[in-house]
Amino acid sequence: MIQMTLIQIDNYGPWTVTPRPRTESDLQILQAELFADVQRQIAAKKGLVFFTRFDNLLAVTNGLNEEDHMRIQRSIRNRYPITISMGVGAAETAHEAQRLATIALQKEGGAQSSGRKEILAINNLIENPEDSFVQAAHIDINSVTETLTDIESAFDTSFMVNKAQHYLMTKLREKGALLFFIGGDNFMSPCNGLSEEDLTNILKEIDEEIGIGLKAGIGRADNMEDAAYMADIGLEIIREGNNKEWIHVIEEL
Ligand SMILES: Nc1nc2c(ncn2[C@@H]2O[C@H](COP(=O)(O)OP(=O)(O)OP(=O)(O)O)[C@@H](O)[C@H]2O)c(=O)[nH]1
Ligand SMILES: [Mg+2]
The missing domain is CATH 3.30.70.270 (Reverse transcriptase/Diguanylate cyclase domain)
Structure with missing residues (x-):
């Protein structure tokens, strides 16, 4: 089974234009730094993050458990002006794993909802290391x-x-x-x-x-x-x- 994590910046769209549009270069720097930061933390556990759309990152996270995900969210909250929510899913194919991860997060509220903050929505994790592939x-x-x-x-x-x-x-x-x-x-x-x-x-x-x-x-x-x-x-x-x-x-x- 392959395990995938969707990492999504909370309420990013509204934040980029509140109280007025933020300088584009600053947004690009934030996105690049967030990618590098999350990559470093997920790579420490032998996972790999893809930059995808930058406000939405997809990662292969075989080997990361619930606490590993929570620690990354907390560390980002402590150091960035934004928070991140995550969805996690595991399946026989990568497409299905990311689909399950996405649905789990979508159920917790929209990407532009100010009420959704730092959610960790787990559809399923690989529980048995022997299933990890x-x-x-x-x-x-x-x-x-x-x-x-x-x-x-x-x-x-x-x-x-x-x-x-x-x-x-x-x-x-x-x-x-x-x-x-x-x-x-x-x-x-x-x-x-x-x-x-x-x-x-x-x-x-x-x-x-x-x-x-x-x-x-x-x-x-x-x-x-x-x-x-x-x-x-x-x-x-x-x-x-x-x-x-x-x-x-x-x-x-
Ligand atoms: N992300 C990443 N980029 C690479 C890697 N290897 C090469 N690159 C980049 O890809 C460019 C092209 O490299 P190559 O694919 O080795 O060069 P090529 O001319 O296509 O030669 P062949 O692939 O051997 O036919 C390099 O200049 C790098 O910018 C890699 O392992 N990972
Ligand atoms: Mg090449």
């Missing part, structure tokens, strides 16, 4: 430096990376997997239940449809940190073979 795919664009970064304008490269992201999200979502941009030409997909054949077919389809070549390292572990690390090793092995493989799975360190 994460499959992660680290997906990367082939030769982005030669074909885009060193040739196209920065904005046009970003546009192409975004296009690849949209195609990946669309196809992975149909299989119950998620896909997050993690910087550069890199994407991370928590993808429990996705077969190697399905992922290979998705990468081949995208190459045919938009001409962007992708490769994926896949890692499997009882926590996100180790799964992502093994996925990174898988990518390196594909590179060593001059990107001939579409995917490479690593299950043991």
